[in-house]
Amino acid sequence: MTDSANGAHPMLVLFDIDGTLVHSAGVGRAAITSAMIAVYGTPGPIDELPFDGMTDPQIVRTLLRAAGLDDDEIRAGLDRLWVEYAARLGDEIADRRARMRPAPGVPELLDALEETGATLGLVTGNIEAGAEGKLSAVGLWRRFPFGAFGCDDADRNALPPIALERAFRHTGRRYASRRAWVVGDTPHDIACAQASQLPVLAVATGRFSVDDLRRAGADEALSSLRDTGRVMSLFACA
Incomplete structure (x- = not known):
């Protein structure tokens, strides 16, 4: 089923995790x-x-090559490393859960989109176990039925096509390019969306400013996802 086949214009929104959702x-x-x-x-x-904006495998290889x-x-x-990481991540989450939180406006935006x-x-550099751990800790994991993860490919630019294929398997629908948005907080998120010719909404809830994100080529850039109405209007106008 395609967008044109059923006459509807459904939307797919693919979120980064760290700095964007959590x-x-x-x-x-x-x-x-x-x-x-x-x-x-x-x-x-x-x-x-x-x-x-780096994938977990990219982080590890960069650091170990430098060593x-x-x-x-x-x-x-x-x-062995990924097994150790998943176990230790669980311990760290248990210790720091009280300081973990969704980024501003995220639960409300997810409600509005649904x-x-x-x-x-999801389109995230986290391996799947890391994504599940972080999102579960703030009550968001079950909001996302599929995603593309760092364990699927170390190259972040390869992840949107994987997510699009999994979206098709999940919904039976092929999404038109202007109806499949990437939401992230780094220039890497912007680059990966552009590599697949997908529009990208960038949010300055991580290390990069709105101006940084605009210079990197974001289709839209906001200080946060707090204004649900404004975000939904941006999506609707695409």
Whole structure:
């Protein structure tokens, strides 16, 4: 079924997680640091690397290459690393859950989108276990029936097509390009949407300002998702 086939204009909205949906109190960085020490003996120069917009596999490879490990050494430990990371992430979430929260306006926006019949999904650099842990901690995981994750591909630009295919499997519908939005908070989110010719709404709830996000090419950029009506109007005008 396509948009034109049924005469309707359904919307698909694909959300980033960290800085966009959730402020996660540093649980991911803490968990990956301890997991890398356990598996590789070093987290590399982790304090010097901004994670914003990077996939989890990209983060790990960047840090370990900087620490002098070759790709074969890195590959040999990856399966164990993700098991360790998931376990340690659970511990970090348990310790910091009270400081984790949805980003401003997120629950209200998700409610409004669902009321219009929109389909919600994820495009995130988190591996799936990390996405589930962070979103479950703030009561949002069940809002997203599918997504594309860092464990699907280390290249973030490869993730929107995966999400679109999973949206089709979930709904039986192919979404027209102007009806499938990406929402994120970094230039990497913008670039990945542009690589698939999808419109992108960027929000300055992470490390980047509205001006930064506009310069990076966002179709729309807002300070936050707090104004539900304004966000919904932007989507409706596409």
